[in-house]
Amino acid sequence: MTVNGRSTILAPSQNVELLQRAAKFAEVARETAASSDEAGRLDGDLWAALRDTELAMAPFAPTLGGSGLGQPGTDSMLCSILRLIGGADLSVARLFEGHVNAVMLVSRYGTSHQVEALADNVRNGGLSGVWGAEDAAGLRRESLGESWKLIGTKIFASGAGSVSRPLITVTTPSGHVLYLVDFDASGRADHGAWTPLGMKASASGTVDLTGIVVGRSEQIGEAGDYMRQPFFSGGAWRFCAAHLGAMERLTALYCEHLRTRGRDRDSHQLERVARCTAACGTTLFWVEEASRRFGDECLEPAGVVAFSNLTRMVVERAALDVLEHVQRGIGLSAFMRPHPIERICRDLATYLRQPVPDLAMTDAARAVLDRTLSVGDIS
Ligand SMILES: Cc1cc2nc3c(=O)[nH]c(=O)nc-3n(C[C@H](O)[C@H](O)[C@H](O)COP(=O)(O)OP(=O)(O)OC[C@H]3O[C@@H](n4cnc5c(N)ncnc54)[C@H](O)[C@@H]3O)c2cc1C
Incomplete structure (x- = not known):
């Protein structure tokens, strides 16, 4: 079975069903995003939706009632789900991504008893991070x-x-x-x-x-497992996927604004729309490829990490470009509450701040210089 042209371990019906649950959850996240932002915590309806859709169980193995989301072969599905949720509410995406990461770490390094105990907790409404x-x-x-x-x-x-x-x-x-x-x-x-x-x-x-x-x-697990590569740095593609969701949503809202205001024929606006669309497309290619490499256990860990570090750099730049184009193209209204663009721009600008971006970029450059990652290998 394939999702976005990539193979997955999930059966076709499971794929469809999981995406439907994620879409339902994202819908609630989108509806509650403004009130959650206002309150500084997730809306109660969102927690109810998380329980109803049982999405928090998805990263566990099927034997524990999950869908194996995050296991090799499900990278494209996880990417799609993080984009969906990121496009709805980046705060929710942050929590979901942290939860998936925690379940992946416990599943990889923990004992079967520890994984089962965490699954029991999540089945009863708990969330990890x-x-x-x-x-x-x-x-x-x-x-x-x-x-x-x-x-x-x-x-x-x-x-x-x-x-x-x-x-x-x-x-x-x-x-x-x-x-x-x-x-x-x-x-x-x-x-x-x-x-x-x-x-x-x-x-x-x-x-x-x-x-x-x-x-x-x-x-x-044991001391040192947490930072074992490529899992530690290579997993950065997940927050990039969430960022992409917000970039796509901003671009869609920008286009909607131009149509509503009758400003959709102006050549400067057309150029900005083209640049935003290209930035989202570039991000999608990098993130999907980074996720594919992360899930490919045959690849050298150092190469996977280098590609992930480059992905971080590309996505940060692309997201900053989208923020600039959308804010310039809409103007002052983009800074007015309660316009969703105002909130999404604030969320994206904040969530883009990730650890040691300079080091991620320079490590990637060193990997190219020492031939861990060749330029031809990027295409
Ligand atoms: C919304 C949100 C939720 C988060 N949730 C969690 C969570 O649940 N769990 C968690 O563990 N963390 C969480 N974090 C924190 C995250 O993991 C990072 O710690 C944080 O994002 C780092 O951002 P920073 O800009 O302070 O990074 P820094 O690494 O401090 O980078 C800031 C700047 O300093 C530069 N720099 C870094 N180190 C050096 C150095 N030694 N010398 C010179 N320059 C340097 C960087 O390149 C960059 O330009 C969250 C962050 C956000 C934004």
Whole structure:
């Protein structure tokens, strides 16, 4: 079976059914986006839709009631779903992407018991996420003999207050250790420092994990697994797919505005429409190819990472171009609430800020210079 011309492990009926559920969920995300942005947290109807569509179960294996989304062979499907949700509400896409990443990590490195326990939690309405970002003090662990006591906080933790089963990283001398923690979500979250321009509804607050005791049963895999390549850097294509969804939506809203205002014959506007469309198309080609390479276990990890890093650079540039063209082409109205363009531009501009973009680009360039990735291999 193929999706967008690419093979998938899902049967045709499963593909259709999963996409239908994702489209239904995205519809609710689109309808609730403005109120979620206003409230700084996801609307209640969105959580209900997540339960009704059972989309959060999709990244688990079919034997656990999922669709294996995120497993090799489903990359094109995951790309389509992230675009759909990203086009509806980028904050929701951020939470969904984090959840998929967490389930993928637990499925890859965890024991079958740990995966089943997480699936049980998600089946009952839970959502996971990956919380890695830290302030200067960081998160550390103190030995209690067989177990460890956590001391410190996580910052920019999406879904803080709602995500009760996050995957957190703790830096140790042997590398990052992943723990799947189970805790009272609302009691430890602080949104006081989450005052961003956009992505407000992702509620990416600070979470104080001090005092939580973790041991072997909470530990997922071994120290160092979290940053194992190509999975760590190669997975960047997923947030790029969410960005693409928002770029496509902005372009569609821009065209709608030009038609409504009768400005769709002006040559300057036509050029901007062409540039936005080309930026979305370029992004789609790169993201789809990055996802395909990520799912191809025969490829050299270093080459997959280099391609992913280049994809980040291309997508960031293309998204910034779309933002500029749409804002110039619409003018002041694009900055007026409650026009959806105003919110989507804020969300996209904020979500584009990802870790170490300069390093991602220079690492990719080094990979080309040392022939890990050849220029001809890009086409
Ligand atoms: C909406 C949203 C939700 C998020 N949710 C989560 C979450 O759930 N979990 C999580 O772990 N994180 C989350 N994050 C945080 C994310 O993982 C990154 O930590 C964050 O986006 C980094 O952005 P930054 O611009 O501060 O990056 P930085 O890496 O600080 O980059 C800023 C600039 O500094 C440059 N730079 C970086 N390092 C150096 C250096 N050593 N020397 C010189 N220049 C340097 C970069 O190239 C760039 O130009 C979220 C972020 C956003 C926007």
